[in-house]
Amino acid sequence: MxxxxxxFAQALALIGGADPSLVEIVLLTVQVSFxxxxxxxxxxxxxxxxxxxxxxxxxxxxxVLLNALMGLPxxxxxxxxxxxxxxxxxxGAWGLLFTPGAMIAAxxxxxxxxxxxxSRQVLEDLWAEYAEQLRSLGAGRARAIATLVWEGRHxxxxxxxxxxxxxxxxxxxxxxxxxxxxxxxxxxTTAIALETSKGDLALALGLxxxxxxxxxxxxxxxxxxxxYAQVRYG
Amino acid sequence: xxxxxxTVLLLPALALGLxxxxxxxxxxxxxxxxxxITVASTTSTENSGLFGHLLPLFQAQSGxxxxxxxxxxxxxxxxxxxxxxxxxxxxxxxxxLKFVEQGHGVGxxxxxxxxxxxxxxxxxxxxxxxxxxxxAAFARIAQAKAPFASRGDDSGTHxxxxxxxxxxxxxxxxxxxxxYRETGSGMGATLNTAAAMDAYALADRGTWLGFRNKGGLVVxxxxxxxxxxxxxxxxxxPARHPHVKAAAGQRFIDWLVSPAGQSAIAGFKxxxxxxxxxxxx
Amino acid sequence: MAExxxxxxxxxxxxxxxxxxxxxxAPAGREGRTAPAGNGEAExxxxxxxxxxxxxxxxxxxxxxxxxxxxxxxxxxxxPNGAGKSLTLRLCHGLLAPSRGSVRWLGPGAAQASARQAMxxxxxxxxxxSALANVVYALAVRGVPxxxxxxxxxxxxxxxxxxxxxxxxARVLSGGEQQRLALARAWALRPQVLFLxxxxxxxxxxxxxxxxxxxGAIHRxxxxxxxxxxxxxxxxxxxxxxxxLHRGRLLEQAPAAAFxxxxxxxxxxxxxxxxxxL
Numbered sequence: 001m002x003x004x005x006x007x008f009a010q011a012l013a014l015i016g017g018a019d020p021s022l023v024e025i026v027l028l029t030v031q032v033s034f035x036x037x038x039x040x041x042x043x044x045x046x047x048x049x050x051x052x053x054x055x056x057x058x059x060x061x062x063x064v065l066l067n068a069l070m071g072l073p074x075x076x077x078x079x080x081x082x083x084x085x086x087x088x089x090x091x092g093a094w095g096l097l098f099t100p101g102a103m104i105a106a107x108x109x110x111x112x113x114x115x116x117x118x119s120r121q122v123l124e125d126l127w128a129e130y131a132e133q134l135r136s137l138g139a140g141r142a143r144a145i146a147t148l149v150w151e152g153r154h155x156x157x158x159x160x161x162x163x164x165x166x167x168x169x170x171x172x173x174x175x176x177x178x179x180x181x182x183x184x185x186x187x188x189t190t191a192i193a194l195e196t197s198k199g200d201l202a203l204a205l206g207l208x209x210x211x212x213x214x215x216x217x218x219x220x221x222x223x224x225x226x227x228y229a230q231v232r233y234g
Numbered sequence: 235x236x237x238x239x240x241t242v243l244l245l246p247a248l249a250l251g252l253x254x255x256x257x258x259x260x261x262x263x264x265x266x267x268x269x270x271i272t273v274a275s276t277t278s279t280e281n282s283g284l285f286g287h288l289l290p291l292f293q294a295q296s297g298x299x300x301x302x303x304x305x306x307x308x309x310x311x312x313x314x315x316x317x318x319x320x321x322x323x324x325x326x327x328x329x330x331l332k333f334v335e336q337g338h339g340v341g342x343x344x345x346x347x348x349x350x351x352x353x354x355x356x357x358x359x360x361x362x363x364x365x366x367x368x369x370a371a372f373a374r375i376a377q378a379k380a381p382f383a384s385r386g387d388d389s390g391t392h393x394x395x396x397x398x399x400x401x402x403x404x405x406x407x408x409x410x411x412x413x414y415r416e417t418g419s420g421m422g423a424t425l426n427t428a429a430a431m432d433a434y435a436l437a438d439r440g441t442w443l444g445f446r447n448k449g450g451l452v453v454x455x456x457x458x459x460x461x462x463x464x465x466x467x468x469x470x471x472p473a474r475h476p477h478v479k480a481a482a483g484q485r486f487i488d489w490l491v492s493p494a495g496q497s498a499i500a501g502f503k504x505x506x507x508x509x510x511x512x513x514x515x
Numbered sequence: 516m517a518e519x520x521x522x523x524x525x526x527x528x529x530x531x532x533x534x535x536x537x538x539x540x541a542p543a544g545r546e547g548r549t550a551p552a553g554n555g556e557a558e559x560x561x562x563x564x565x566x567x568x569x570x571x572x573x574x575x576x577x578x579x580x581x582x583x584x585x586x587x588x589x590x591x592x593x594x595p596n597g598a599g600k601s602l603t604l605r606l607c608h609g610l611l612a613p614s615r616g617s618v619r620w621l622g623p624g625a626a627q628a629s630a631r632q633a634m635x636x637x638x639x640x641x642x643x644x645s646a647l648a649n650v651v652y653a654l655a656v657r658g659v660p661x662x663x664x665x666x667x668x669x670x671x672x673x674x675x676x677x678x679x680x681x682x683x684x685a686r687v688l689s690g691g692e693q694q695r696l697a698l699a700r701a702w703a704l705r706p707q708v709l710f711l712x713x714x715x716x717x718x719x720x721x722x723x724x725x726x727x728x729x730x731g732a733i734h735r736x737x738x739x740x741x742x743x744x745x746x747x748x749x750x751x752x753x754x755x756x757x758x759x760l761h762r763g764r765l766l767e768q769a770p771a772a773a774f775x776x777x778x779x780x781x782x783x784x785x786x787x788x789x790x791x792x793l
Contacts, residue, residue: 087317087475095477097318098272098303132610133640137704138629139656147652151643179272179303182286197422198281199429199447233643233684 010206011213021183026210029187032100032174033167036107037115040167041160044112048119049145052127063120069113074106078173081106085177098179103187106173111163118159119149126152154229161222165215188214270299271482274311274319276390277420278348279465280304282440282509287502292489298482306389306420314338314468317475320483322468325438326390330466339468345490346499346510347464350394351442352455353425354380354434362434368458369402376404379413381433385424386416390463395436398460425451438463443504464513467491490514557624559631559707560586560739562607567616569602577602577763580616586707589740591754591771593747595786598760600743601637601712607741608634608710624707630657633706637713639697641685646677646696649685653700671703672696675729691722698729702738709733711742715749727752747787751775759783 014022051063083089085097085105096102126148134144149156171189178185180194188211195204279285280302289300305313307324314322315338322339324330334342352371354362360378362371375382385392386408399405406414415433417424421441428435429449437445442453455461467487472480489495491514499512567580577599584590584607592600605611606618609629620628642649650668659667672678675695680688685696694714701709711730715723730753734740744750750757754771761782767774778784 087477089316092317093477098301130640132605132634133636134656135610136608136634136636137653137656143656147642179301181272181301181303184301194281196426197277197420198441199422199425199445201426201447233686 004205006202007205007209010202011209014206014210015213024183025186025188025191026214028100028185029168029189029211030214032103032187033107033164036104036167037111037160037164039104040108040111040115040163043108044115044163045119045149045156046145047112048116049123049149051116051120052123052148053141053145063117066113066117066120070117072110072113074110074170074172075176077109078106078176081109081173082176097177098181098185100178100185102177103174103185106177107167107170110170110173111167114166115159115163118162119152119156122152122155122159123148154226154233157222157226161219164218168211168215268297269479269482270301271320271479271486272301272303272318273321273323273486274303274305274313275323276307276310276325277304277422278325278391278438278441279323281420281422282438282444282504284440284499284502284510288490288495288498291498292486292495295494296482296485296489298485300486306385306387307391307393308388311338314470317470317478320470320479321486322470323465324390325463325465326393327464327466329390329393330468334468337474338471340471340473341484341487342466342468343487343491343514345465345467345514346496346512347462348439348510349456349463350391350436350461351439351453352434352461353428353437353442353451354454355432355450356452357432357450358454359432360434363454365455366457368398368455368460371455372398373402373404375434376402376406376411376413379411381413381415381428381431382406383424383428383431383433383435384408384414384416385421386418387420389420391421391436391438394461394463398436401460440504440509443507443509465510556627556631558586558622559620559624559628560584561621562708563617563619563621564603564607565617565619567603567606567613567618569599569606569611570614575614575763577606577760580606580765582758582765582768584708584739584741585756586622587737587739589734589742589753589755590758591750591756592741592743592758592760593750593754593786594745594760596745597762599763600745600760603758603760604634604710604712604741604743608632610634631706632708632710633701633704634710635694635697635701635712635714637716639693641688641693641696643686644684645682646672646685646688646699647681649696650700650703654703657704667703668699671699674702674732675699676725689722691718691725694718694722694726695729698726698733702729702733706738708739708741711740713743713745715744715746723749747789759786761786 051059051066081102082097084091085094085102086092087097096105123145127144130144130148130151134147139147169189171193174185174187175190175193178187178190180186180190186194188207192204192207192211195207275285281304285302289302293299303310303313303319307326307329310322310324311329311333313319314333322333323345330342333339352362352368354360360375360380362374365371384395408414408416415427417427421437422445424435425437425441425445426447427433429447429451432450434454467490469480469483469487470478472478496512496514499510500508502509562584564580564582568578569576580603592603594600602611606613609618619625624631642652644652647668650671651664654664654667669678669681672681675698677692677695677699680692685693688696698714714730715726718726727749730740730742740753742753751771757767757769757771757774758765759767759774759778759780766780767778767783774783775787778787
């Protein structure tokens with residue numbers, strides 16, 4: 001229990017103190033995960049839409065694969081991205097390894113299947129409701145996907161948030177491809193891992209509480225937004 | 235619409251948050267040095283805080299930012315082999331020599347040393363406290379079947395530990411000897427494990443001194459010459475990896491072994507105690 | 516087709532052009548057929564269904580339908596529940612492909628058929644945006660230039676009496692308002708044929724009346740109406756022609772007056788008497 005009490009004190013001190021190196025870590029964390037989710041969403045929504053609206057050979061296999069990849073171990077994703085971005089790898093010339101860019105790529109790999117699989121479900125349900133009307137108006141498939149994404153934006157926000165939660169809480173992948181370099185690729189989770197390995201459990205737990213707090217703020221905003229939208233748009 | 239004032243505020247607030255995040259993405263990161271090198275090193279140097287002490291001094295003098303990826307020695311070497319670092323800074327002489335011999339690196343220099351200590355529970359169930367003979371102490375731990383937490387991760391520390399076992403004529407194996415626990419993780423994680431289960435463990439002194447979760451652990455054996463732990467620094471071979479920043483990497487190496495670098499190493503203290511001892515020749 | 520909406524329509528042999536252009540709705544009470552709405556474009560009607568069948572899961576849902584829909588007419592598909600009225604409407608509109616037989620547009624504009632027809636469904640599917648934006652969306656999908664969408668949308672809302680609600684969210688409108696909005700959205704496209712599937716089935720009498728009035732206005736502006744209903748009163752108020760369906764077969768096709776005066780089949784007679792027809 002002394003650790004927990006210490007952790008609370010640490011968390012409060014961290015927030016109250018606004019320590020510049022902590023601010024740096026928090027900003028980088030948000031920046032990396034936000035970019036990764038943005039990128040993943042840009043890939044996943046059209047992908048989910050295509051899987052919801054088009055019928056083609058291999059579609060079912062792709063859906064199963066996506067659902068399975070939702071549980072992709074971060075370390076595996078990290079290792080794959082590491083091998084790709086390593087100087088000896090296919091994309092080594094880009095020099096992205098051990099940069100925030102590499103971390104964004106790794107998180108993107110983790111998040112895309114989640115957003116795609118969840119949005120496919122949402123869009124498929126919407127399509128059942130809208131299909132005849134949109135076809136009657138003469139909307140093509142691509143346009144229909146765009147329309148459904150906009151119509152389902154509040155439900156899709158939940159899918160995107162699930163992805164964001166995964167991205168921001170993940171440590172295995174960003175540790176491998178980012179290298180946890182101080183002031184450069186150190187994010188909340190890798191900092192927590194580092195403090196744990198230094199034996200500073202209270203500080204690690206304090207950082208963890210801060211991370212949870214951030215997660216709560218993001219989810220609460222989304223929840224309120226969704227509730228508001230329900231009242232307003234019906 | 236009863237919560238109208240609140241909900242009306244919510245949307246702009248979210249929009250503001252999003253645009254702030256967007257602006258952050260677009261803005262260049264502050265304090266970015268003109269030039270940087272990547273150094274693959276070990277957790278012992280990073281976790282003890284040595285780099286936190288050295289790097290600002292080097293950057294002030296050279297303008298070069300050093301980005302340290304802290305891994306176990308084995309992993310650090312593989313990262314360097316793939317060309318993903320410019321400089322390798324580790325502590326296992328035999329592996330380092332092999333690294334150079336195989337053409338992965340050039341110009342190995344010895345920089346400093348520290349030493350390993352055997353830590354264990356204050357109660358000392360194997361009765362090893364007081365001896366300076368590491369091999370004898372290890373033999374007694376094996377005999378008592380007292381819990382021992384090993385890194386088990388092919389790191390420099392792990393290799394040093396295996397060497398001590400070997401010199402005691404033993405080769406404990408986690409599968410056969412339940413008292414021998416391989417954590418497969420870093421020094422800190424292994425110390426956390428040892429603290430939690432009152433096990434013995436071999437640790438580098440730097441990490442040990444900086445470690446905050448000692449629990450009931452104390453140093454039980456130290457000072458044996460076999461526990462001597464020399465650090466070497468190697469430039470990744472630019473002939474093999476053309477993108478390696480050879481000039482900047484060499485400047486870092488040169489600085490480490492220069493009088494300025496050596497005295498900076500000597501000046502690094504944890505809890506008032508010197509941790510690394512410069513020995514560049 | 517949007518470009519043509521401002522042009523004076525071509526004079527037609529069958530009927531003189533409506534003065535003032537297609538946007539001018541003919542005065543109320545004017546009877547008979549006017550030119551199709553909003554175009555100097557070639558007419559897509561008549562629509563010919565020849566021996567059309569549709570089967571699902573090995574079961575024939577409609578069989579051997581043969582009929583023609585002519586320009587400017589109001590055709591009511593009449594029959595009890597399960598007769599295949601909605602299905603026939605979807606086959607005509609092209610949402611379903613017949614299992615057998617053919618559905619063909621015979622007019623000179625047949626190549627553009629899909630762009631010159633619209634449908635209103637029993638339960639309106641409205642987008643989560645304002646009433647006006649719903650109509651603007653439909654115009655955008657049909658490729659109407661951006662600068663013209665707003666005006667056309669407002670005209671359509673005015674026709675259905677929804678202009679005061681233009682800014683309201685579509686999904687929070689009442690049932691009747693939603694159906695009128697669906698009508699406005701369809702009408703904004705200036706279709707030559709408007710298909711309506713039980714447009715008043717779930718509405719109260721006042722709302723149903725407003726919808727019928729909007730349908731009347733659209734027809735007077737020159738659009739052919741094809742409507743399904745099981746409401747006899749509505750059929751009598753709206754129909755020029757009646758197609759009577761029963762158990763997936765077309766039993767009668769006749770001008771409305773003739774049909775209601777003397778139905779030829781016992782099933783139609785029973786239906787007109789209000790008996791449960793099985």
